[in-house]
Amino acid sequence: MDDRGAVRAVDQCGAGGSGRPPGHLGHRHGDRANLARRDRSRGVTLVSQLYSPVRRWTALGVLALATLLVMIEITALALAMPYIAADLRPEATAELWIGDAYAFMMAGTLVTMGTLADRVGRKKLLLLGATCFGLLSFAAAFAPTAGVLIAVRALMGLAAATLMPPTLSLIRNIFTDPRERVVAMGVWAAMISAGMGIGPLASGVLLEHFWWGSVFLIKVPVIVPLVIVGALVIPESRNPAPGPWDLPSVALSIVGIVGVVYAMKQIASYGVGQPVEWAAAVGGIGVLMLFARRQRRLCTPLIDIALFAKPRFSGAVLANVLTAIGITGVVYFIAQYLQMVQGATPLSAGLQQLPMAVCALLASLLAGRIATHTSARAVVSGAVGLVGLGLAGLAALSAGMPYVVLAVLLGLLGIGMGLASAVTTDVIVTSVRKEEAGAASAISETGFELGAALGIAIFGTILTATYRGTLTVPVGLHPDTGRDSLGNALAEAANLPAGVGEQLTSAARDAYISGLQLAHAVSAVLLFGCAAACWFMLRDRVSERRSYPRR
Structure with a gap:
């Protein structure tokens, strides 16, 4: 946000957070908005000159x-x-x-x-x-x-x-x-x-x-x-x-995003049957909704x-x-x-x-x-x-x-x-x-x-x-061999007999x-x-x- 955020704060919240345009503000609030604009203009001029x-x-x-x-x-x-x-x-x-x-x-x-x-x-x-x-x-x-x-x-x-x-x-x-x-x-x-x-x-x-x-x-x-x-x-x-x-908005935004992402990663790793993942997903979405509601107020x-x-x-x-x-x-x-x-x-x-x-x-x-x-x-x-x-x-x-x-x-x-x-x-x-x-x-x-x-x-x-x-x-290997990731599969294939290792690598x-x-x-x-x-x-x-x- 730049210095114009001050003007927005005056315009939207000067009349009790009504969000009304400047023309609807009282005389006092209009003066404050004009003052903020003049201050901003002087700051811009200074940057341009110096x-x-x-x-x-x-x-x-x-x-x-x-x-x-x-x-x-x-x-x-x-x-x-x-x-x-x-x-x-x-x-x-x-x-x-x-x-x-x-x-x-x-x-x-x-x-x-x-x-x-x-x-x-x-x-x-x-x-x-x-x-x-x-x-x-x-x-x-x-x-x-x-x-x-x-x-x-x-x-x-x-x-x-x-x-x-x-x-x-x-x-x-x-x-x-x-x-x-x-x-x-x-x-x-x-x-x-x-x-x-x-x-x-x-x-x-x-x-x-x-x-x-x-x-x-x-x-x-x-x-x-x-x-x-x-x-x-x-x-x-x-x-x-x-x-x-x-600060509550800061906490809500971070917790909400991390909760949703954690759920996505856990579902990818362990499937959709785990209640912890769904709890994290629902909780994260709920927190983000609270965040959005708080921002409006x-x-x-x-x-x-x-x-x-x-x-x-x-x-x-x-x-x-x-x-x-x-x-x-x-x-x-x-x-x-x-x-x-x-x-x-x-x-x-x-x-x-x-x-x-x-x-x-x-x-x-x-x-x-x-x-x-x-x-x-x-x-x-x-x-x-x-x-x-x-x-x-x-x-x-x-x-x-x-x-x-x-x-x-x-x-x-x-x-x-x-x-x-x-x-x-x-x-x-x-x-x-x-x-x-x-x-x-x-x-x-x-x-x-x-x-x-x-x-x-x-x-x-x-x-x-x-x-x-x-x-x-491949037949003869444990069903979970190489199933964690491609990198681990290639590493495990390097330690297997040539024929079996090539099959695992290809698969x-x-x-x-x-x-x-x-x-x-x-x-x-x-x-x-x-x-x-x-x-x-x-x-x-x-x-x-x-x-x-x-x-």
């Missing part, structure tokens, strides 16, 4: 690098998972938690950290979070057990949550010229797209020469100059009248639920979440497919995913120009449809799929992600009143991170359940591919449905056809 173009764009570089590191962390672990599984030997459920403890903790605390940044200062929280992120990356590199790694990854997610909200809020405060701001937001969106693709490539290079801990350790020398330069060039900003910080909520009454806003957020679900699930599990099914080295697997990163980066930079000649409605619907088309193609994945076909499908996913991430961010911010922009951007960021976490959880749940249900263990790979096919098919259906919904929800307005700068 910070040179060199300092503004250098600050953008620091903020873009912080965003890139956060996004790389989501996908960088994918190629390292086979090595972590061989070294730490986690169970299937623990293996999934290693993958998405980071994303879920970040998603669960993103809005909380955004409101905290409004109070303590966005620059201060950004630099503190970056420092903690570096220290935790060092700790993760030397984690002795799967449990320790899960705990450290969760704390890294908490640190990452302190990085994302300030980046977009600071961009809006630093770049006061509308054309400069759209370019800066395009760069920010490009870092999200690029980070999703660069993660596997960087991991592949490292794993060719070092142990799996290097995937974490490499971030430390990058964060040191980020903190030093950021301290020098980024201006401090905060909300002068942020309102109370609602608060003057300064963590998430402004009322914004979802705007169809364009809801459509853009829906596109944001479902695109992240599809892309993250593919990036995370396709890396394991390339290594454990097709036998690629980590570097080769990373290079094979490069078409997604390149196409995403180019598409995000061209998104503004495309939207100028068409409309945000057409771009978002088409982008989500492209992601669905790529997922539908991956539903036909096989052990011998030619790389040319795979590259084309990954390219489609990258184009869709790049277009969607750039345009939905702008639609979300511009579909609400100016004083609601801070709350809208916080929901946008949370939606993407939650979608990224859900992508791993949903894909992992479908994949694990299908793998265990379809694996045919495990076939079961894994079956799980991937089903996960991709389900995701494709969701994305096609989302594309149709966006076409109707993102109807053109006269004010929508704004002039995007040509990049």
Whole structure:
């Protein structure tokens, strides 16, 4: 949230939380709102006058690098998972938690950290979070057990949550010229797209020469100059009248999300017959309902639920979440497919995913120009449809799929992600009143991170359940041999006689591919449905056809 949150608080809660527009407020409250607007205007003018173009764009570089590191962390672990599984030997459920403890903790605390940044200062929280992120990356590199790694990854997610909200809020405060701001937001969106693709490539290079801990350790020398330069060039900003910080809402959001995710993972591992899983699912959903109800009653909520009454806003957020679900699930599990099914080295697997990163980066930079000649409605619907088309193609994945076909499908996913991430961010911010922009951007960021976490959880749940249900263990072996995960099956097959080991390896790979096919098919259906919904929800307005700068 930015300084405009103060105005929103006055407008909505100044008259007893009625949520009435400023024209309905009494004289006293109208004066307060006007005063807040004048204060905000003076702050914007100061930023414009005091910070040179060199300092503004250098600050953008620091903020873009912080965003890139956060996004790389989501996908960088994918190629390292086979090595972590061989070294730490986690169970299937623990293996999934290693993958998405980071994303879920970040998603669960993103809005909380955004409101905290409004109070303590966005620059201060950004630099503190970056420092903690570096220290935790060092700790993760030397984690002795799967449990320790899960705990450290969760704390890294908490640190990452302190990085994302300030980046977009600071961009809006630093770049006061509308054309400069759209370019800066395009760069920010490009870092999200690029980070999703660069993660596997960087991991592949490292794993060719070092142990799996290097995937974490490499971030430390990058964060040191980020903190030093950021301290020098980024201006401090905060909300002068942020309102109370609602701790019960913080607790409800985290407990609700973790409860639902825990239930999903346990059902995937142990089936639907366990009462604990259903209790966690029902409890998590119930807590999230309480959270939503509480947000409606608060003057300064963590998430402004009322914004979802705007169809364009809801459509853009829906596109944001479902695109992240599809892309993250593919990036995370396709890396394991390339290594454990097709036998690629980590570097080769990373290079094979490069078409997604390149196409995403180019598409995000061209998104503004495309939207100028068409409309945000057409771009978002088409982008989500492209992601669905790529997922539908991956539903036909096989052990011998030619790389040319795979590259084309990954390219489609990258184009869709790049277009969607750039345009939905702008639609979300511009579909609400100016004083609601801070709350809208916080929901946008949370939606993407939650979608990224859900992508791993949903894909992992479908994949694990299908793998265990379809694996045919060779005669003479225990029925549960290799049934925990593909990584464990390959490890056990290496210790069996040649003929039996080959049978187990082949059966495990076939079961894994079956799980991937089903996960991709389900995701494709969701994305096609989302594309149709966006076409109707993102109807053109006269004010929508704004002039995007040509990049």
